[in-house]
Amino acid sequence: MLQIFSVTKMIDFLKHAKVISIFSMFLVIASLTSLGVKGINWGLDFTGGTVVELEFSKPVDLLELRAQYETDAASGAVVQNFGSSRDVLIRLPVLEDLKSEVQVAAVMDGAQTIDAGVIQKRVEFVGPQVGKELAEQGGLAVIVALICILIYVSFRFEWRLAMGSVAALAHDVIVTLGIFSILQLEFDLTVLAGLLTVVGYSLNDTIVVYDRIRENFLKMRKGGPNEVVNTSITQTMSRTIITTGTTLVVVIALFLKGGSMIHGFATALLCGIFVGTYSSIYVASYLAIKLGICREHMMPVEIEKEGADQPSMMP
Amino acid sequence: MLNKYPMWKNIMVLLVITIGGFYAIPNLFGEDHAVQVVATRGAEVTASTLSSVNGLLESKGIAVKRAELEDGQLIVRVQNAEQQLLAREAIAESLGDKYTVALNLAPATPEWLEAVGGTPMKLGLDLRGGVHFLMEVDMGEAIRKMEEAKIADFRSQLREQKIRYAGVRKTAKGLEIKFRDADNLAKAERYLKSLSNDMVFTDNSVGENYMLHANMSDVYLKQIKEEALQQNITTIRNRVNELGVAEPVVQRQGAERIIVQLPGVQDTARAKEILGATASIEFRMVDENADQAAAANGRVPASSEVYPRRSGGIAVLKKEVMLTGDHITGAQPSFDEYSRPQVSINLDAKGGNIFSNVTKDNIGKPMATLFIEYKDSGQRNPDGTVKMTKIEEVISVATIQARLGRNFVINGLDHAEAQSLALLLRAGALIAPVTIVEERTIGPSLGAENIENGKMAMIWGMAIVLIFMLVYYRAFGVIANLALTANLVMVVGVMSMIPGAVLTLPGIAGMVLTVGMAVDGNVLIFERIREELLAGRSVQQAIHEGYGNAFSTIADANITTFMTALILFAVGTGAVKGFAVTLMIGIATSMFTSIVGTRVIVNLMWGGKRVKKLSI
Numbered sequence: 001m002l003q004i005f006s007v008t009k010m011i012d013f014l015k016h017a018k019v020i021s022i023f024s025m026f027l028v029i030a031s032l033t034s035l036g037v038k039g040i041n042w043g044l045d046f047t048g049g050t051v052v053e054l055e056f057s058k059p060v061d062l063l064e065l066r067a068q069y070e071t072d073a074a075s076g077a078v079v080q081n082f083g084s085s086r087d088v089l090i091r092l093p094v095l096e097d098l099k100s101e102v103q104v105a106a107v108m109d110g111a112q113t114i115d116a117g118v119i120q121k122r123v124e125f126v127g128p129q130v131g132k133e134l135a136e137q138g139g140l141a142v143i144v145a146l147i148c149i150l151i152y153v154s155f156r157f158e159w160r161l162a163m164g165s166v167a168a169l170a171h172d173v174i175v176t177l178g179i180f181s182i183l184q185l186e187f188d189l190t191v192l193a194g195l196l197t198v199v200g201y202s203l204n205d206t207i208v209v210y211d212r213i214r215e216n217f218l219k220m221r222k223g224g225p226n227e228v229v230n231t232s233i234t235q236t237m238s239r240t241i242i243t244t245g246t247t248l249v250v251v252i253a254l255f256l257k258g259g260s261m262i263h264g265f266a267t268a269l270l271c272g273i274f275v276g277t278y279s280s281i282y283v284a285s286y287l288a289i290k291l292g293i294c295r296e297h298m299m300p301v302e303i304e305k306e307g308a309d310q311p312s313m314m315p
Numbered sequence: 316m317l318n319k320y321p322m323w324k325n326i327m328v329l330l331v332i333t334i335g336g337f338y339a340i341p342n343l344f345g346e347d348h349a350v351q352v353v354a355t356r357g358a359e360v361t362a363s364t365l366s367s368v369n370g371l372l373e374s375k376g377i378a379v380k381r382a383e384l385e386d387g388q389l390i391v392r393v394q395n396a397e398q399q400l401l402a403r404e405a406i407a408e409s410l411g412d413k414y415t416v417a418l419n420l421a422p423a424t425p426e427w428l429e430a431v432g433g434t435p436m437k438l439g440l441d442l443r444g445g446v447h448f449l450m451e452v453d454m455g456e457a458i459r460k461m462e463e464a465k466i467a468d469f470r471s472q473l474r475e476q477k478i479r480y481a482g483v484r485k486t487a488k489g490l491e492i493k494f495r496d497a498d499n500l501a502k503a504e505r506y507l508k509s510l511s512n513d514m515v516f517t518d519n520s521v522g523e524n525y526m527l528h529a530n531m532s533d534v535y536l537k538q539i540k541e542e543a544l545q546q547n548i549t550t551i552r553n554r555v556n557e558l559g560v561a562e563p564v565v566q567r568q569g570a571e572r573i574i575v576q577l578p579g580v581q582d583t584a585r586a587k588e589i590l591g592a593t594a595s596i597e598f599r600m601v602d603e604n605a606d607q608a609a610a611a612n613g614r615v616p617a618s619s620e621v622y623p624r625r626s627g628g629i630a631v632l633k634k635e636v637m638l639t640g641d642h643i644t645g646a647q648p649s650f651d652e653y654s655r656p657q658v659s660i661n662l663d664a665k666g667g668n669i670f671s672n673v674t675k676d677n678i679g680k681p682m683a684t685l686f687i688e689y690k691d692s693g694q695r696n697p698d699g700t701v702k703m704t705k706i707e708e709v710i711s712v713a714t715i716q717a718r719l720g721r722n723f724v725i726n727g728l729d730h731a732e733a734q735s736l737a738l739l740l741r742a743g744a745l746i747a748p749v750t751i752v753e754e755r756t757i758g759p760s761l762g763a764e765n766i767e768n769g770k771m772a773m774i775w776g777m778a779i780v781l782i783f784m785l786v787y788y789r790a791f792g793v794i795a796n797l798a799l800t801a802n803l804v805m806v807v808g809v810m811s812m813i814p815g816a817v818l819t820l821p822g823i824a825g826m827v828l829t830v831g832m833a834v835d836g837n838v839l840i841f842e843r844i845r846e847e848l849l850a851g852r853s854v855q856q857a858i859h860e861g862y863g864n865a866f867s868t869i870a871d872a873n874i875t876t877f878m879t880a881l882i883l884f885a886v887g888t889g890a891v892k893g894f895a896v897t898l899m900i901g902i903a904t905s906m907f908t909s910i911v912g913t914r915v916i917v918n919l920m921w922g923g924k925r926v927k928k929l930s931i
Contacts, residue, residue, distance in 0.1 A: 001785050002786065004787075009639050014773060036662075049906070053761070055760075075787065088379070096862075100754070101584070103881075119758065119760070120756075120758065121757075121758040121760060122755075122756060122758060122761055123583075123754070123755070123756040124754070124755040124756070125753065125754040125755070126752075126753045126754075127751075127752035127753055129752060130449065132890075139888045141883065141887070144882055145878070147877045148878050148882065149878065152874070152878065179810035189888075189890060189891055190890065190891075190894075191889075192891065193821060193883060193887070193890070193891045193895075195896045196879050196882070197828065197879070197894075197898070199879050200875065200876035202878070202879075202900075203875045203876065203877055204832070204835065204872040204875065205872075207868070207871045208839065208872055211868040211872075212524035212868075216863075221890050235846065235920055236531060236841055236842075239835075239842045242787070242834075242838045242842075243832070243835040243838050245783070245836065246780045246783065246784075246831050246834050246838075247831035247832055248831075249776060249779045249780060249783075250772075250779075250780065250827055250830055251776075251831065252826065252829060253771075253775040254776070254824055254827055255771040256576070256773045257768060257771040258768050258771075258772040259765055259768030259820075260829070261441065261820055262820055262821060262824050265821065265824055266824075269828070315885040
């Protein structure tokens with residue numbers, strides 16, 4: 001039997017939990033500070049504006065291209081490479097008294113003087129009003145997701161565990177946002193989708209550990225909460241490593257091969273998987289212990305029965 | 316006995332996977348280059364059109380793969396893109412302008428598969444190229460129009476009842492009806508209240524100032540907005556059909572927005588011009604009592620308004636609108652006996668009745684045709700929305716000679732104007748102007764690139780996961796891999812079966828992610844089995860316990876992920892929605908294949924037998 005992680009002896013994951021939770025708090029504070037100071041590099045979806053993606057027939061000198069765009073209509077254009085030296089992405093702000101078509105036409109004119117064989121691959125215009133609504137909806141979506149999860153986990157498990165899982169999720173969302181803020185990566189709709197997927201993924205992880213904690217509280221007659229939690233984490237560790245590993249492989253494939261349009265999505269997931277796996281151990285479980293989770297809380301046997309009943313019904 | 320499924324369960328699993336797989340098959344066939352012919356302007360696509368098109372293409376030496384009539388349109392499939400262009404040109408030339416001939420991609424699904432409802436997944440714009448517009452309906456304008464109609468109603472209703480009033484006008488507080496005495500006010504209030512519950516009336520008299528305020532009720536306001544949106548959607552759908560785009564999408568989004576997607580369209584300027592144009596006409600009586608000179612200086616009777624005439628000068632028109640463009644069902648440009656351009660108008664039955672009454676009562680009096688157009692001014696408001704300018708012009712004033720019915724002509728236009736007015740009227744008037752608040756154009760090459768990228772990510776991710784599972788879990792790894800493959804096939808199958816589901820680039824990402832996360836179920840089960848084996852259970856016990864104990868974990872974990880996907884679906888738009896759909900389907904199918912699917916195989920291989928060791 002090939003094994004990555006041995007399940008025979010318990011590992012004391014919570015030994016350094018205090019130090020690590022201080023580290024977590026530091027991460028959250030650093031993220032919040034960065035969000036407050038640097039803010040988020042909102043993408044087109046949220047700020048509104050126009051984006052033009054061009055493909056040149058040969059590698060293009062961005063300085064030369066930028067020089068072309070000092071005209072009125074295309075002024076304020078942000079020019080950057082996108083994937084390869086032939087692909088260029090140009091962002092244009094929303095300007096009062098100026099149509100996006102005029103801006104796009106000016107961009108194309110400028111590009112054509114440099115390279116006649118340039119192709120316009122994508123043009124996107126989003127009104128600022130729409131962007132504002134999206135940002136509100138997106139923020140709302142994350143909050144609604146967290147509340148639904150709080151309710152579900154309280155109902156299925158216990159409120160202390162629910163608090164732990166939601167704290168872990170909030171931690172993941174804030175730290176992932178923090179990474180986007182610190183590195184000033186662009187935050188667009190796909191990143192928002194990625195962020196919500198992180199919520200789902202991280203929760204997946206937390207639930208697996210919680211399930212074991214619940215089971216072990218009932219099974220292990222000896223040992224305090226610390227020991228039960230440690231045992232549970234140890235027992236689920238090989239699953240965690242394998243699933244995180246396979247998901248990570250797939251996300252890396254998306255990151256490398258998926259193309260530029262879902263780069264943001266893959267980046268958010270990549271950060272989120274690391275942070276989420278870590279948080280399900282050190283934030284979710286540790287917080288539940290700090291909130292005083294103990295054997296008695298797990299005693300309502302009906303809940304356990306509900307879980308134990310189902311196998312005979314389904315598989 | 317442990318680890319034996321009843322036969323029906325085995326058969327059910329086999330059946331579900333077979334059905335999923337079957338409906339995934341159409342995706343293997345790809346798409347044919349095709350030319351689509353749609354009839355407009357009263358023409359019809361019939362079997363004879365089909366045979367004439369077939370004959371035409373044969374004479375031009377263009378090989379037709381398949382040509383068929385489908386929902387009143389003709390789809391002609393040809394061998395390649397080059398022949399497609401030739402075919403379109405030939406067909407368009409021979410059929411004339413009564414038909415719209417467009418390039419299309421038709422799924423190359425064999426007929427027998429199509430007959431049982433097999434269709435491939437629909438691709439989103441980001442995968443096939445095209446334009447996406449998000450349009451916003453100007454509700455303020457829709458409400459203003461209804462208020463004007465109400466003012467006219469009040470006037471005529473009060474007059475009919477012989478209730479004396481001093482004036483009706485619109486103020487910041489709503490509609491205001493003035494009276495000279497309290498008696499008339501009370502009578503009017505009673506009468507108007509009994510007529511409609513659309514409006515809320517309040518007596519706002521101050522001293523000798525007898526005023527009745529009328530405001531639209533919230534229900535009525537909501538209804539106006541709803542109708543404006545629906546009417547605009549219908550109109551835009553008609554116009555999109557005029558553009559001759561294959562498989563367009565026109566959909567409402569929220570309370571005042573409309574999504575328009577035109578796959579394959581690259582000429583956004585023309586598309587915008589047709590979609591956004593809000594030309595309409597109104598027929599109004601000319602106020603003959605008005606003093607033209609006084610009107611030119613801005614002194615107009617309260618019941619009239621001044622408009623510029625296209626031919627120069629001004630016209631004083633009654634505020635009351637006799638008929639609006641909404642009732643127009645057909646409009647064709649033509650020429651009168653002096654070869655002057657004109658537009659022949661057909662009205663619907665209701666419009667015909669109204670118009671017939673109006674003209675009967677006003678024979679010998681002049682009636683004006685008012686042309687109203689909203690245009691993008693090229694400027695933006697400080698909040699970024701497009702500033703619209705309203706152009707109103709009297710295009711013709713004609714004396715009503717006789718009672719007119721459902722068909723009549725408008726003249727006083729030049730040739731190009733007659734053409735464009737006819738097109739706009741035929742496509743229906745937009746009840747309120749729309750502005751484009753979001754526009755996305757994806758080139759076809761980028762679409763193909765996106766598909767390729769998605770495929771590559773899928774292949775790489777899948778290959779590594781499959782190899783890992785095989786090495787790590789050996790025989791059980793093979794089973795998990797079968798489940799994973801079946802899961803992917805089923806996601807594709809389900810996506811193809813759901814009529815509204817569209818595959819987008821984030822959707823592909825969702826599928827790829829499903830591959831990574833779907834193994835979780837099996838990993839949980841297999842790790843559990845290993846644990847039980849290490850704890851000294853027998854093989855049969857270990858399998859039984861492994862599946863049993865892992866189940867609640869898998870269910871809890873997946874239900875929570877499903878919840879986040881559901882929230883994404885509810886609040887997301889476009890791409891995010893696409894991602895949520897594939898994720899939700901992926902969660903459902905992966906639970907099925909990883910728990911029930913693998914169990915069937917495990918049971919069949921090891922269940923109820925004397926097994927010493929498991930290959931896990």
